[in-house]
Amino acid sequence: MAKKRSKKAEKEPGLSELLRVPDGGERVDLGSYDARATPGGPEDKKAALAEIEQMGERLAGLQERLWAASTAGDRRRVLLILQGMDTSGKGGTVKHVIGLLNPSGCRIKAFKTPTPEELKHPFLWRIRKALPAPGEIGIFDRSHYEDVLIARVRGLAPRSELTRRYARINRFEQSLTGNDVTVVKCFLHLSYDEQRARLLERLDRPDKHWKFSPGDIDERALWPAYQEAYELALRRCATPRAPWYLIPADRKWYRNWAVSRLLLEHLEALDPQYPKADFDVEECRKRLLKGA
Amino acid sequence: MAKKRSKKAEKEPGLSELLRVPDGGERVDLGSYDARATPGGPEDKKAALAEIEQMGERLAGLQERLWAASTAGDRRRVLLILQGMDTSGKGGTVKHVIGLLNPSGCRIKAFKTPTPEELKHPFLWRIRKALPAPGEIGIFDRSHYEDVLIARVRGLAPRSELTRRYARINRFEQSLTGNDVTVVKCFLHLSYDEQRARLLERLDRPDKHWKFSPGDIDERALWPAYQEAYELALRRCATPRAPWYLIPADRKWYRNWAVSRLLLEHLEALDPQYPKADFDVEECRKRLLKGA
Secondary structure (H helix, E strand, O other): OHHHHHHHOOOOOHHHHHEEEEEEEOOHHHHHHHOOOOOOOOOOHHHHHHHHHHHHHHHHHHHHHHHHHHHOOOOOOEEEEEEOOOOOOOHHHHHHOOOOOOOOEEEEEEOOOOOOHHOOOOOOOOHHOOOOOOOOOOEEEEEEEHOOHHHHHOOOOHHHHHHHHHHHHHHHHHHOOOOOOEEEEEEEEEHHHHHHHHHHHEEEEEEEEHHHHHHHHHHHHHHHHHHHHHHHHHHOOOOOOEEEEEOOOOHHHHHHHHHHHHHHHHHHHHHHOOOOOOOOHHHHHHHHHHHO | HHHHHHHHHHOOHHHHHHHEEOOOOOOOOOOHHOOOOOOOOOOOOHHHHHHHHHHHHHHHHHHHHHHHOOOOOOOOOEEEEEEEOOOOOOOHHHHOOOOHHHHHEEEEOOOEOOOHHHHHHOOOHHHHOOOOOOOEEEEOOOOOHHHOHHHHHHOOOOOHHHHHHHHHHHHHHHHHHOOEEEEEEEEOOOOOOHHHHHHHHHHHHHHHHHHHOOOOHHOOOOOOEEEEEEEEHHHOOOOOOOOEEEOOOHHHHHHHHHHHHHHHHHHHHOOOOOOOOOOOOHHHHHHOOOOO
C-alpha cells in the first residue's frame, strides 16, 4: 500500500487529472467552480506566457511526430472540442493555442447555426464530415454539444429526443476513441460578470463591434438555462475514455495555458514516433552523390 | 513626363513588381534566374527573421480585418498558390509564413495524386471545392498547375489536352479574380544542387526519413523536363490579374521573407476595414449595465 502511494507521488500529477469532470454520473454544480481560479497554473500572466511559448515548441514537435507516424500507417489523431458561453474564448484559444502548431496538420471547424442541408440529416452528420484524418489535430469551435445545449435552452427539439442525444453522443465518442481518436473536450467556464465585462469591451472598441450582436444580450438573459444545460451535458457525457475538462476561463492567460497543457499531456501520452526508413538509406545516398 | 517619374520614384517599389514574371507571353528561361539570389531582401538571415516577425503582426492584423469585413458582406479573399520542385519548401512556407496568421481564417489544402473519384471529374473540380470563402486566406500546396506539370512530364494527358488546359486555367483564374479572389501564385525556384543537398539532409537525419522516398530520386532524373514544364506554365499563365511570382528559394530565410512580404503587399492593397456597427452601441451598453 505504502509502495503504491509512493509510486503515485513520484509521478507529477497531470493537469488532466486536476481538471477532469468526475465521470460517475454525479450532479455537476457549475456554481461551485470559481471561473477566476487557476488550478495547477503558473502564478501570473507573465509566467504563463513564458510557459506557453516553451510548450509551443514541444507541441509543434509532437505534432510533427504524429503526422510523420501517420505516413507509415499510424492512424492516431487528436480531436480538441471547445465549448463555452459567448465570449468564453473559444476563438481566442484557437488563435493562441492552435496558433502554436503547424497549420498544415490542423483541421479546424467552427460550427454555426445548422444550414438547411445540415438540418435534413441526423445531428452528427456534419460532425462526422469534419473529423480529423490520421495524423491530424482536429479542433471543433462548438460541436455536437450544441445539439443538447442551445437545442435544450431554445426548445429546438423535444425533451425525449434530447435525452436520446446524450446516449448517441456517448456512443459516437466511444466509436471515435475506439478508432484511434483521442478526444479532448474542454468546457471554458466563464462567469456571468466576466461575460458582461467582455461584451462591454466589445462595445467600447470600434474594432470589436463586428464581434457583437444585440442578440448576445438576449442569449445572456438565458444564462441560468444555459448553465443548467451545460451541467447536464457534462454530467451525462463525461466518460472515462472521452472525459470533459472544466477550464476556468475568466483569465485568458490561464485558459490558454491550461488548454496548451492539456493538449501537451495528451500528445505526450500518445508518444508518436518518427517511422523508420522502409528503404535503403545508404543506397539512396550513393545514387544522389553519384550525380543523380 | 518628369513629374510622372518623380511620382513613381516616391512610391517604394514593391516586391511584387520585382518578382513578377512578365505577362507578355515571352519565353521564360529559368536558367537565367539565380536561385540563391535575394532580390529586394534583407541582407542576411538574422535581419530576415526579425522582419518576418514584424510582418507577422501586420499580417495577422490585416487578416483579422479581412475576416471582420466579410461578416458585413465584403466578399474579398486571398488565394496563395505554392508551386515548386520537391524540397523547394512549400510545406516550410506554410509552417513559417502561414503559421504567422490566425489558423481559424486559413483554409489550407495540399493537393496529392488525384484520387479515383477526383479523376472522374474535370481537373478543376477538386480545386473549386478547396477555394477560400469570403474573408479567408486560402493556401494551396500544389494546385491545378500539377495538371500541366507532372501531367506533361509523365505524359498523363495528350499534348492537345495540355494545351487546352493553359487556356482553361487562365479562364478559371480570371473568374476567380472577377469574384473578389486575389490570386497570388508563387513559384519557389530551387536549384538542382540545392535539391541534392536537401535530399541528402533528409537521408542523414533519421527524423527526416519519413519525408524521403526513393521515388524522389527518379523524379529528380526528370529535372530538365520539369524545368521546361514550369517555364511553359509560367509563360502561358502569367496574366495581368493573376500574375506569377518567381521566388528564389535556395535560401529558406529569403523564401519565407519574400512570401510574407508578397502576402503583406496584397493584403495592404486590399486594405480591408472593420465594419461599422449596424446596431445602437449606446443602447446596448445601457442594457448591459442595467443588469443584463
